[in-house]
Amino acid sequence: MSNFVNQITFITGAGSGIGRATALAFAKAGAHVVVAEVNEECGRETVTQIQQLGYEALFVGCDVADPAQIEAAVRQTIGAYGQLNIAINNAGIGGKYGRFIDQTKEDFDQIMAVNVGGVFYGMQAQIRQMLTQPEGGRIVNLSSIAGVRGMPMGAPYSASKHAVIGLTKTAALEYVRQNIRINAVCPVYTHSTMVDELINTAPGMEERMRRMIPIGRFGQPEEIAQAILWLCADENTFYTGQSLQLDGGLTAG
Numbered sequence: 001m002s003n004f005v006n007q008i009t010f011i012t013g014a015g016s017g018i019g020r021a022t023a024l025a026f027a028k029a030g031a032h033v034v035v036a037e038v039n040e041e042c043g044r045e046t047v048t049q050i051q052q053l054g055y056e057a058l059f060v061g062c063d064v065a066d067p068a069q070i071e072a073a074v075r076q077t078i079g080a081y082g083q084l085n086i087a088i089n090n091a092g093i094g095g096k097y098g099r100f101i102d103q104t105k106e107d108f109d110q111i112m113a114v115n116v117g118g119v120f121y122g123m124q125a126q127i128r129q130m131l132t133q134p135e136g137g138r139i140v141n142l143s144s145i146a147g148v149r150g151m152p153m154g155a156p157y158s159a160s161k162h163a164v165i166g167l168t169k170t171a172a173l174e175y176v177r178q179n180i181r182i183n184a185v186c187p188v189y190t191h192s193t194m195v196d197e198l199i200n201t202a203p204g205m206e207e208r209m210r211r212m213i214p215i216g217r218f219g220q221p222e223e224i225a226q227a228i229l230w231l232c233a234d235e236n237t238f239y240t241g242q243s244l245q246l247d248g249g250l251t252a253g
């Protein structure tokens with residue numbers, strides 16, 4: 001696989017789980033990683049981990065639910081490095097585990113603001129910059145298996161992740177001739193803070209979740225990170241507008 005030496009790589013929600021694993025993987029491959037996080041402590045911890053490995057990283061505080069903040073974070077990245085080669089719109093929240101009819105407007109609006117607004121306004125700022133670069137750029141958005149299947153007890157989350165695929169496909173088609181490749185990944189349950197919270201909602205939950213997955217285990221954040229790197233690789237020139245399912249065989253059945 002190609003290396004990512006000096007590639008400016010902006011990752012939202014890189015303070016934990018899949019985002020942190022992706023930040024570490026890009027840094028090890030030579031990228032300059034920008035950690036855009038609402039949680040300053042865990043975002044700075046990712047930067048420290050990258051620096052301890054001898055690589056470069058920058059922390060940028062950012063709540064992706066606020067269009068002005070995500071735009072400012074992208075601008076800060078360009079101000080620091082002069083370009084933006086890769087953007088990973090990863091920040092997301094799971095919302096409340098509960099019946100469709102019990103989900104509230106407050107929960108719905110919050111999940112849409114973070115999971116959909118963060119990707120939409122993030123991509124607007126990222127694409128504007130990539131359009132100024134002859135080499136274009138690459139974007140990967142975090143959808144989910146809940147973005148291609150229904151998710152009982154998670155209606156707003158599932159809706160938000162379906163929307164991420166719509167944004168991904170549409171932007172990919174609009175900018176395919178400008179050398180900007182845009183894809184999504186759709187992981188099944190993967191070890192992270194978000195999944196730990198879900199596991200803790202009820203006794204026996206972890207086992208029930210595991211039984212759904214043909215391979216018999218949850219994903220590891222590093223496995224998702226490697227797929228994201230592949231999507232952004234220079235050699236990967238013909239793959240755009242797609243949703244890569246990383247699900248231990250779930251949707252094969």
Ligand SMILES: NC(=O)c1ccc[n+]([C@@H]2O[C@H](COP(=O)([O-])OP(=O)(O)OC[C@H]3O[C@@H](n4cnc5c(N)ncnc54)[C@H](O)[C@@H]3O)[C@@H](O)[C@H]2O)c1
Nearest residue numbers: 013015016017018038063064091092144189190192193194
């Ligand atoms: N873990 C899974 O099983 C799984 C499966 C499918 C999709 N995903 C998606 O992967 C992405 C990463 O999830 P994870 O499992 O690593 O979760 P996580 O909770 O471990 O990490 C999410 C990170 O995003 C940050 N974040 C949350 N809201 C933010 C905001 N408004 N602005 C900026 N940062 C914010 C958090 O502080 C956290 O560091 C999410 O979009 C999630 O929906 C996760």
